[in-house]
Amino acid sequence: MTQTLDLGPRVELVSMDPHFHDITIALYSPGSDGQPAYLVHTYSSIPGADERLARLRQTMQTLGGMEAIGEGLLHFPCGHAHPLAARRVFLDSCKLKPEPPAEAQPLNVFDKKSNGTITVASLGNGLYEARPADDAQGTERRVATIARGLMRLGEMEEVDGQPNQTRFSCSQEHDDLIGLLLVRAPNVRAAMREAEDMASRGVLAAPSAQE
């Protein structure tokens, strides 16, 4: 009798939770009644692990605008999978300390490169536009970069002739999710590098390839 479960495809993994005894936490996509849904899971039976997962689910709802749909499952209210965005919500939620409870991120970000603030406005139907904040100078060229960053992080779509705009394929608003993605949008490369570094850990190299 095996103890491992059939949880569907694994979407993302945090090998060592920095906030709870280094347990491994994974995000699975079990598919609930044909609807895209996500399950946060650990095989650890350390006392307190269930509470840690409950807090993590709450953080994902707050930061990513996800909803609990019972049996520990989460989904986006639009009913679409948005798998890259879900991964980002999971990874960033795992990084946060359990206390104090997380708060949704604002729709603006300070951009170090332009030394100014960039905001993102919802234009409705899942369409978002990056703009320089009213009082910021020199951020004009960076807004397109921010919009591209959102596209890559959230698997959003390009808008023809509008480099500062991007939209969700579901045509639904995801303000909380945009707030979360916006934190990393100015430096997507760093986010990608971090993901690559995580992926390369735990891969055994032959002695000839080790340092």
Next chain:
Amino acid sequence: MTASMTSRQRVLAALKREPVDRTPLCNPTSVATVELMDLVNAPFPEANRNPELMARLAATGYTELGFDTIMPVFTIIQESSALGCKIQWEQKDNWPTVRMNEPIWREPDDIKVPADLCTHPDTTCVTEAIKILRKEYGDEVAIVGKTMGPWSQGYHCFGVEPFLLMSLDDPGKTKLCLDRMKEITIQFGQAQIDAGADALCLPDHATGDLVSGEYYQRYLRDMHIEFAERLSVPIILHICGRTVDRMEYIAQTGMAAFHFDSKNAPQESMDIVKDRISLVGNINNPETLFSKGPEAVNTEVTRNLEAGVQLVGPECAIPLQTSIENLKEISRTVRTWHRDQASN
């Protein structure tokens, strides 16, 4: 088709190229993952240094993933630690490594096999884990140990670059070093046999990227013949990388099996070794098991089954973050493939 066999019978028969009821799933190297560590509360690095944890984690390959083998020696550094190499034990999510930039030997006369090689805590951990597994699982599953070959020991104890340069500059000295280091392989291997191992994996990293087939023939083939003669259980040689240029020599060693890398196509490899040595592997780790999904795993496993590879499993120690779903797919594919073959 033979009557239903136990996992142990199946593995031992396949290592001798005798009939089996289905292709055995064999992991001559680690199938430990961070999720399995949590499942049985046996995380790295402790599971490499505590025999109970080592046995418990290793057993999940059989109990959870459906392999026909249990292989408790996750790392390649247990005996190197006993030899005095500096070890970086790392954390749960990474492999321990030898600090090869701080070599412990420079000359053949430096090579000393310590009296406590097989009683050192990091080698005893392995033998004790094998005893625990033997006691718990009896004869139902094949227990595979691991003893590193002298070429790998050379990298660990002399450093990769110094050892390779020595092999270029002074073949006689290199052969002397290998000859002295082979006793480490024999002693640690024998200790595991005495503890109850059914077979031994013998990694000797004359890898395709750094060492030619001619090198293998010149430095290692005869020594590997000697290992096959002196160690009384089936030996599974493991060499990473593209190795078709040395498979002919490997097939001459008398070893039971060669654990081969996915850089070698199953059919071309089978064509070279013919019926002289069993092949085991060769499911790709970084691209397939780690990065792709069950469909890709299924395709690779099927390719090996169709080529007649005698034992199927990952090509090397799997990445610690590999998904359980992909690992279970190896077993699922093998069983389904044989069921389909039987019904056709």
